[in-house]
Amino acid sequence: MSAPRFEDISPDDYTPEQQAAVDFFRQTRGREPDGPFRVLLRSPEVMKRAQYLGAFLRYDCTLSGPHSEFAILCVARIWSNDYEWHVHAKIALEKGVTPEIVDAIRHGRRPERMSDAQAAIHDFTNELLKDRRVSDATYARAQALFGDRGVIDLVGLNGYYSLLAMAMNAVQMRNPDGAEELPKLAP
Numbered sequence: 001m002s003a004p005r006f007e008d009i010s011p012d013d014y015t016p017e018q019q020a021a022v023d024f025f026r027q028t029r030g031r032e033p034d035g036p037f038r039v040l041l042r043s044p045e046v047m048k049r050a051q052y053l054g055a056f057l058r059y060d061c062t063l064s065g066p067h068s069e070f071a072i073l074c075v076a077r078i079w080s081n082d083y084e085w086h087v088h089a090k091i092a093l094e095k096g097v098t099p100e101i102v103d104a105i106r107h108g109r110r111p112e113r114m115s116d117a118q119a120a121i122h123d124f125t126n127e128l129l130k131d132r133r134v135s136d137a138t139y140a141r142a143q144a145l146f147g148d149r150g151v152i153d154l155v156g157l158n159g160y161y162s163l164l165a166m167a168m169n170a171v172q173m174r175n176p177d178g179a180e181e182l183p184k185l186a187p
Contacts, residue, residue: 005171008038017044024048028055035083036164039171050163057160061153062146063121066095070118071157073097074125077105077182079165086179108185120145121154128158 014022021044025033028051033041040047058068069092076084089102101118104111114122120142127134134142142151167173175181 003172004174006039006042006173009041015044020044021047025051028052035087035176036168036173039167039173050160053156054160054164057153057156061156062150063153063157066092066097067117067121068157069095070097070101071121071125071154072161073102073105074122075129075158075161076165077108078126078129079162079169080182080185081165081168082175082179082181083168083173084161084165085182086175107183116141117145124151124154125158128155129162 009018011019011022018041021041022033025031025037025047033047033051037047037051040050058064061068063071069088072088073085073092076088085106089106092102093099097118098113101111101114105122110122110126111118120138123138124134124142127138139151142154146154
């Protein structure tokens with residue numbers, strides 16, 4: 001990977017719009033913007049709106065907890081985004097996703113021992129992001145498990161974490177210090 005395309009913006013150099021976006025982030029998340037939000041800060045309104053959607057999807061949607069973290073890992077692996085993977089693999093493990101499942105996804109394999117919900121999320125995410133469609137059988141399985149709202153929340157997780165991965169990949173954002181890169185996958 002080449003050098004990062006963006007340097008971090010110093011708080012001293014924030015525009016009024018960037019400062020407002022950072023203040024909004026602090027108010028809604030209770031912390032400083034990091035990772036992809038430092039990238040999105042280049043467009044403060046995108047950052048504000050994205051983090052608002054992300055807060056809902058990560059903490060309040062019907063798939064919150066281990067299911068949302070599992071979905072995020074699937075998205076991060078498809079996009080080969082090391083940063084997203086590094087952050088969410090730890091959280092997924094804390095939420096109860098097994099190390100064997102995390103390792104299989106990390107290496108681009110379909111995990112062998114998934115719950116019905118994990119299998120539905122995995123297959124839905126992989127079909128949607130790789131094939132740009134979801135088969136009738138995969139859709140029906142997700143709908144039976146999660147309902148209509150859950151299916152749309154899963155689509156939202158796929159879209160939101162794809163947005164973050166794309167932003168970080170586009171600017172060649174580096175991993176956090178000490179984070180291992182994802183293994184390269186065959187095309």
